[in-house]
């Protein structure tokens with residue numbers, strides 16, 4: 001759906017006198033930021049003699065296109081153009097710095113084919129915006145990359161151990177791999193990047209960052225620096241996976257199963273698949289880290305294509321289930337008190353907010369608004385509020401029995417904080433969630449409440465980790481819910497100190513209980529994989545999601561059905577939908593065997609091409625997305 005706006009240059013373009021073309025290789029092929037979503041965005045231009053020394057693969061230029069001046073990137077120099085006549089000349093060299101190499105442009109081209117997209121969609125993520133002052137101070141340097149051909153490279157998933165910070169473990173791997181050449185590290189977010197950089201500094205490993213949280217000029221300078229001669233350690237977020245780091249030998253993907261390794265904008269490429277692609281093209285060592293591999297990697301481990309490295313550990317785990325709806329199961333209090341005598345106790349909460357649902361304390365009916373929306377309570381003693389129409393219910397009364405006593409369910413972290421600090425008085429209560437993330441807490445006894453992704457670290461580890469409403473984390477409807485919950489339980493439990501214990505608010509029979517205590521998710525993963533194989537679902541098949549306006553999706557569905565019937569798409573292709581997803585949009589989900597993916601992708605490419613010619617909007621399409 002996202003139609004990309006072409007990059008308009010502010011400077012007015014004055015027609016230049018026609019100049020002689022270069023004597024040697026007088027033409028160049030370039031990707032043009034045309035704003036038109038044809039899949040192949042490459043066009044030929046003449047190279048004026050005066051620019052000849054500068055025009056090389058990866059150089060940013062300005063070219064005329066459809067009566068406008070737009071940005072382009074040089075792919076290669078040519079002796080002869082691929083079309084005859086009507087070839088314009090390059091107007092300007094935007095920067096003399098090559099910002100991509102022949103190899104990285106070829107990589108982007110193959111990724112564009114893989115995700116059926118226009119290369120400019122990827123270039124926006126892959127290359128940081130130019131900063132003119134940096135360009136003036138760094139001199140371009142081009143030298144050929146040495147081919148990595150000295151033997152076999154490892155391809156492994158290194159499982160994080162409990163009681164050690166994952167960033168520290170990663171820093172040790174990076175420091176080891178650094179002996180062989182440059183290392184590119186991709187982490188899900190700024191918080192993880194900062195933790196890895198701190199751990200690298202502690203080990204005395206020089207490194208630099210490449211993510212959008214550092215100043216633009218620094219990011220651009222670091223990007224150029226990583227392409228210069230030398231051995232580098234570059235730490236960045238997902239966009240950095242494209243970086244053509246000089247002498248690259250190893251890619252490390254930190255917290256591999258994180259959803260943040262998936263690009264949000266169409267076409268939704270992901271770091272895991274690009275790392276695997278780069279490994280094959282560039283003969284790299286690729287190491288994934290995390291507590292529990294994603295199902296995608298689990299399948300590679302089952303097939304002996306990826307090495308799984310782990311050590312056995314024993315954790316002290318106890319499970320408690322709450323029968324009466326109270327926040328903390330009755331028998332858990334003694335254990336929490338014991339934990340509090342040794343240090344901070346972590347409570348992992350599933351939700352932000354206060355009361356995310358409200359019942360009548362008498363008849364237990366759910367409190368609803370007259371519009372059909374659910375009522376919530378946003379703070380202590382606040383009037384219930386409708387989630388849909390925001391109507392406030394001052395002096396609320398149950399619509400069924402007319403009584404006014406409220407019973408809060410689906411407690412958010414604010415409400416849980418009140419209840420827990422009341423249950424354990426005289427201990428400080430620390431909340432960490434959403435916009436108020438606390439990075440670290442001290443070793444002193446405290447009640448620490450946090451939501452996923454916001455858990456503060458403790459240098460010596462938590463005295464106890466309590467995972468509240470455990471089943472809640474496993475009961476989300478999407479395909480990755482089990483995978484996400486497993487990683488979360490392991491990662492959070494691993495923040496324990498070696499003498500501490502894990503308290504899970506979940507049935508004792510739940511497989512996560514024994515998985516955590518043996519620090520081994522194998523049985524859970526194998527069970528889920530065998531269920532997936534039966535249907536079959538990803539990772540045993542590929543998937544794709546198409547999103548577009550509701551009005552045209554009936555005909556798109558008909559077209560797909562016809563294509564399957566006529567064998568233009570393999571008969572093994574299954575599709576579901578169109579499903580209305582609101583805002584006038586519909587979606588279609590497709591599953592197809594991996595071996596048919598070339599056929600399916602060329603079908604999609606043809607579909608997009610026809611739409612483009614018919615001046616219809618591009619369909620938003622995602623191949624193997626994080627979630628369907």
Ligand SMILES: [Zn+2]
Pocket residue numbers: 360361362363364365398399400401402403
């Ligand atoms: Zn009632």
Ligand SMILES: [Zn+2]
Pocket residue numbers: 369370371372373386387388389390391
């Ligand atoms: Zn309402």
